[in-house]
Amino acid sequence: MAGPKYLTGDKAGIEEFLAKFDLFLFDCDGVLWSGDNIYPGTAETIEMLRAKGKQLVFVTNNSTKSRADYKKKFDGLGIPAKVEEVFGSAYSAAIYISRILKLQAPKNKVFVLGESGIEEELKSENISYIGGTDPTLRRDMEQKDFLSIADGSALDPDVGCVLIGLDFHINYLKMSLAYNYLRKGAVFLATNTDSTLPMAHGFFPGAGGVGAGVVKAHGKDPLALGKPSQAMMDAIEGKFHFDRSRTCMVGDRLNTDIQFGIEGKLGGTLMVLTGVSTKEEILAEGAPVVPSVYLDKLSDLLG
């Protein structure tokens, strides 16, 4: 396998690379911005790609935001984007539940461990749910909860699926409910299983971290609908109908973004060094996942 090509400062190499693709799938955090801080040159790079006639899709594993929330974030940071260009893992999960899982009534309710972004996307697909941001579940576990969860009286008999995403309000009560719905046979899904969440130039537990307690108790992994799961690539393809050989995945993480592009048999993968993975990782002898090309930062595409 040829090593990844370093394109920063290589004008001709960049031109040649860009010409190979009609569509760019973009990871967001660590590529376009870090938390609420846009990287210099991001908006100009996006505009340059649009000017060249490239189609853009913003693919994010962040499940706390809906596509509409994301659109607001793009607007606030001054990056031109449309709601239809955003494809988040919460939306991916909603699409999977409504169009592939097709839960049959009455057992068609989803118990959500997550924030409003998931709820909004479930609503957009007319999926009924409980949990999520329900304020009555944001409290300590009490003795009566152990009894009513154990005997089933606290469980909604219509729940047929547990969907786990990033929940900043995770607690023992919600973990116990999710686990006991699974014990009763609910289908187990996750928006994504990212172990960490980059925020404020630091790292925090990601959706995979927040959901790990339920996974550990249950002893089985969920089907993940975010990168690198190809269930997400299939969902994107179902919506955008693109030619994989003329598509490039752009990201900062080897084990999510780049792996997602490689397993999806895309024409290319571009890694930037402004996020999680490092140059050392991709240049290491026998590195398991490497991008086709890499740049110090996205705006190096401006040449």
Added chain:
Amino acid sequence: MAGPKYLTGDKAGIEEFLAKFDLFLFDCDGVLWSGDNIYPGTAETIEMLRAKGKQLVFVTNNSTKSRADYKKKFDGLGIPAKVEEVFGSAYSAAIYISRILKLQAPKNKVFVLGESGIEEELKSENISYIGGTDPTLRRDMEQKDFLSIADGSALDPDVGCVLIGLDFHINYLKMSLAYNYLRKGAVFLATNTDSTLPMAHGFFPGAGGVGAGVVKAHGKDPLALGKPSQAMMDAIEGKFHFDRSRTCMVGDRLNTDIQFGIEGKLGGTLMVLTGVSTKEEILAEGAPVVPSVYLDKLSDLLG
């Protein structure tokens, strides 16, 4: 390997078996009681063993209770026991930190994810700690927390160890703090890594479930100080100075209790069928862990 011997109703076999041992290590839940319900004959069996001059140690992975809490539980159920005979995973962790890890000042503080049982045992070994039941950490994560944890200003520079146990008040803020102390190099310990907690005739996330988010984010497992970790056996031996060949482990779980006794090279292991593991599991062809003997219930030792 000879199969396990069934001793229920076998008076001569029981006499012969008891004569081999001076010390019995007892698991509690599923052996002596289930939750708050004592099994019939438990107190009489304990008294019979004492009358025969046997030494008893009660070994439990439950980290929410201190030895003093456990003593209260024994009293309440009418089982004669002394505080010194109780050896919980919280105490095991405290012993490990004070006598083996020996953290050097100033970096000798422990960040606790757990309840008061852990705090009491740390106090008993004069170990300073933060976290635990601190009410100021029982709240939602706020934007300012992301900033102050990421830049380190919210982190106590004296923390040299993260200890995870069963925490019924787990939240994103505490998970984030624990994970970031680990990122700064803190030693990673767990009282135990039980995936589930049997309660109220049901199952709930155990210490291993509660801690799994931090483990997933950090990407490394903690050293566990509960069964079946031999770190716990070493701690028990350090306190009681017993002859392993004349010691028997009594329990209801193959993959914690019985494995603990076998790996500790004890003279014998006794399994009772009143808890988690079943007769089918130990009699299965090629069963990976089997006890030396088994009984329907503990009180069958009375003959």
